[in-house]
Amino acid sequence: xxxxxxxxxxxxxxxxxxxxxxxxxxxxxxxxxxxxxxxxxxxxxxxxxxxxxxxxxxxxxxxxxxxxxxxxxxxxxxxxxxxxxxxxxxxxxxxxxxxxxxxxxxxxxxxxxxxxxxxxxxxxxxxxxxxxxxxxxxxxxxxxxxxxxxxx
Numbered sequence: 001x002x003x004x005x006x007x008x009x010x011x012x013x014x015x016x017x018x019x020x021x022x023x024x025x026x027x028x029x030x031x032x033x034x035x036x037x038x039x040x041x042x043x044x045x046x047x048x049x050x051x052x053x054x055x056x057x058x059x060x061x062x063x064x065x066x067x068x069x070x071x072x073x074x075x076x077x078x079x080x081x082x083x084x085x086x087x088x089x090x091x092x093x094x095x096x097x098x099x100x101x102x103x104x105x106x107x108x109x110x111x112x113x114x115x116x117x118x119x120x121x122x123x124x125x126x127x128x129x130x131x132x133x134x135x136x137x138x139x140x141x142x143x144x145x146x147x148x149x150x151x152x
Contacts, residue, residue: 026111030128031145034090035067037080039128039147041087049080059083070094070143073102086151092143100134100141107132107143 032038037046049061059082066078070092081089094103104121107130108114114123114130122131127149134141 024115025125026114026123028111030123030125030130034080034145035078037087037090039087039149040151043082043085043087046080046087052079070103071106073099073106075099076140084151088147088151090145093140094143095140097134097136097139100132103141103143104132 048063050064052060052062061080062078068075073094075092075094077093079091080087094100111123114121119135120131120133122129127147129146129148131144132141
């Protein structure tokens, strides 16, 4: 009888923990692409990408004719990152607190409330994350989309 009682208690605790863990994830679906490029797209399938020069920028690319807006915000650059020849991350750079506000408001309208730690704010899914950050001293910020699933 004691074993049954302890088993029920353990099952209830695990169920509650599962609900708490699931609560950390965004209830709407994550973006499946960025500007028409789906996560996991092969590098050779994107002919308009140019490599960022420099040894520390391996597997980092940009588009020559990139649109320099994100909604109503003005951005300064977009970088496409590849791992194993597949798109897994996009980084968007911007300047100014006004652009930070516009980008964050757009993300909030798309994904709902996220979580913040210091200057970082983000949204999580089991295999994806979106993070926006801002540096008050430099007056610059970044928006990072990261696909964390399998890249076959």
